Amino acid sequence: MMRNVMAAIFALAVAGCASRHDESSRQVVSVSHLSTPPVGSLSVSSDSAYEFLDFRAQSALRGRLTESEFAALNVHTNQSALRELYAHAESDSSHCDGGGDGYLVTSVLGTACFVVSAIADSQSRAHLEFLASLLSQKAHK
Amino acid sequence: MKIKIFAQAAAAALVVFAAEHSYAGCGRVASASQFDSFYAPLWGCAQTNINDMWSRFAFDAADWGGDMGYSNVCDDSTPLKRTFNAMQLLAYGMTNAPTCSTSSSNVGMWAYCWAGDNIDEIYPTCETGGTRAKTQFGTFVDNYTKLYQPFFYDETVVQRAGTLFHEARHANGWCSHTSTCADGGDSCDPNFSSGCVGTGSGSGPGANGYTVLYMNWFATTARSNWINTAIRANAVSEGNYYLTRRFGTDPCFRMNSAGYTFKTC
Numbered sequence: 001m002m003r004n005v006m007a008a009i010f011a012l013a014v015a016g017c018a019s020r021h022d023e024s025s026r027q028v029v030s031v032s033h034l035s036t037p038p039v040g041s042l043s044v045s046s047d048s049a050y051e052f053l054d055f056r057a058q059s060a061l062r063g064r065l066t067e068s069e070f071a072a073l074n075v076h077t078n079q080s081a082l083r084e085l086y087a088h089a090e091s092d093s094s095h096c097d098g099g100g101d102g103y104l105v106t107s108v109l110g111t112a113c114f115v116v117s118a119i120a121d122s123q124s125r126a127h128l129e130f131l132a133s134l135l136s137q138k139a140h141k
Numbered sequence: 142m143k144i145k146i147f148a149q150a151a152a153a154a155l156v157v158f159a160a161e162h163s164y165a166g167c168g169r170v171a172s173a174s175q176f177d178s179f180y181a182p183l184w185g186c187a188q189t190n191i192n193d194m195w196s197r198f199a200f201d202a203a204d205w206g207g208d209m210g211y212s213n214v215c216d217d218s219t220p221l222k223r224t225f226n227a228m229q230l231l232a233y234g235m236t237n238a239p240t241c242s243t244s245s246s247n248v249g250m251w252a253y254c255w256a257g258d259n260i261d262e263i264y265p266t267c268e269t270g271g272t273r274a275k276t277q278f279g280t281f282v283d284n285y286t287k288l289y290q291p292f293f294y295d296e297t298v299v300q301r302a303g304t305l306f307h308e309a310r311h312a313n314g315w316c317s318h319t320s321t322c323a324d325g326g327d328s329c330d331p332n333f334s335s336g337c338v339g340t341g342s343g344s345g346p347g348a349n350g351y352t353v354l355y356m357n358w359f360a361t362t363a364r365s366n367w368i369n370t371a372i373r374a375n376a377v378s379e380g381n382y383y384l385t386r387r388f389g390t391d392p393c394f395r396m397n398s399a400g401y402t403f404k405t406c
Contacts, residue, residue: 023271023328025386030378034398041398043382049323051385053395058403060395086174093371104374108295110174111375
């Protein structure tokens with residue numbers, strides 16, 4: 001009996017382990033389009049896996065980016081590129097509720113609405129156009 | 142640890158709103174798209190709210206000094222204020238009258254009080270390595286929740302609120318993670334409805350399940366002036382990412398742009 005009690009106490013004591021977010025991969029970027037088709041969201045992880053959620057068909061398409069796609073994604077989502085893009089965030093994110101060229105982008109810099117036609121700077125616009133194109137490609141696979 | 146509560150509450154009451162000067166803790170620049178500037182005016186850095194957070198989560202002034210923000214408590218670039226903003230969202234994002242009763246299925250009604258009750262003490266570090274937060278729990282050990290640099294600067298206010306709720310589940314249910322899911326490491330729950338593992342752990346959804354529940358309820362029931370299109374998209378993205386990557390068995394549902402769930406398998 002005493003042995004069981006001691007074992008139970010020991011088990012409880014060693015339950016004091018740590019729990020954390022020690023993920024070996026994480027989300028690189030998520031892009032959502034809410035107005036005209038494709039209506040959905042593309043999420044890409046650092047292991048190059050992606051999932052496109054079709055909000056109208058209510059379905060999920062999964063896959064893995066090719067090496068060249070993933071390399072290109074990294075060019076457009078590295079810290080420098082993201083800072084360039086986020087400098088053009090819409091102050092009113094409802095602009096992404098309607099209108100065909102508005103995209104909601106989520107990254108480590110947060111979530112913001114971007115409108116392709118509203119970005120004059122060609123380099124920043126190229127980052128957004130790449131993400132929009134990737135979303136469209138994966139939506140139609 | 143909470144025997145310190147009253148002394149700390151008194152100390153918090155003495156927090157001086159130092160002259161404004163812009164700096165970020167851990168040498169990081171705060172992103173403008175993480176919603177701190179959206180939420181800060183909604184609670185106004187009110188001293189009564191600060192005192193309440195200080196006591197519920199057993200903050201210790203010694204842990205939050207220097208660049209962590211104790212002497213600059215209303216500066217949105219500091220770890221302390223960024224933690225406060227998340228706690229206020231946890232409290233008031235879905236109700237103007239948060240409760241300690243957990244009878245409502247809407248976790249937003251009680252998430253703040255419940256998290257405060259379960260997290261023994263909370264302190265920051267500038268350490269990185271990808272870890273957002275860590276909770277140590279158990280008998281005969283020092284219970285605490287440690288917040289890492291990415292929690293403050295790589296997460297939005299919404300994600301931070303979800304992380305606090307997530308860590309509180311670890312503390313409450315002794316729910317550990319496994320390494321069997323797409324994200325691997327020590328970040329997985331076996332499945333959505335039964336996600337707690339480890340000696341002495343509770344039953345029901347684990348910490349990842351609690352993150353999903355928070356994002357789902359927030360996206361669908363947030364107070365209208367506490368959410369906008371980008372913020373809802375952030376909550377949906379976070380919830381869906383967990384659903385896709387953080388369970389050993391796919392929960393077979395995801396959230397649409399409004400936060401409502403649909404079956405995927």
